[in-house]
Amino acid sequence: MPDAQVHNIFPTPLWVVDFDPEIFQPLNERLKTTLYDMIGPRPLGGIQGTMQTDNDLQSYDEFTDIVALAAESVQGAINHLQ
Numbered sequence: 001m002p003d004a005q006v007h008n009i010f011p012t013p014l015w016v017v018d019f020d021p022e023i024f025q026p027l028n029e030r031l032k033t034t035l036y037d038m039i040g041p042r043p044l045g046g047i048q049g050t051m052q053t054d055n056d057l058q059s060y061d062e063f064t065d066i067v068a069l070a071a072e073s074v075q076g077a078i079n080h081l082q
Contacts (some may be wrong), residue, residue: 002023004018006077017073030048031062034063049075
């Protein structure tokens with residue numbers, strides 16, 4: 001697991017996971033391309049408009065890697081708190 005730290009800000013600790021560039025840079029590029037391909041050009045949001053995507057991206061195969069990294073990081077936080 002990458003280097004992880006707990007920062008106590010506000011009344012809630014913030015769990016920070018610092019992935020190495022060779023992990024996050026190619027992943028970010030793939031995710032950015034995938035997201036742009038999925039949503040295409042979007043109009044500017046007007047009054048009461050939204051720019052938010054649906055909340056189901058974790059169910060797509062293209063996001064398996066980021067979901068796995070998030071799950072590993074969350075498990076690290078849970079282990080730390082136990």
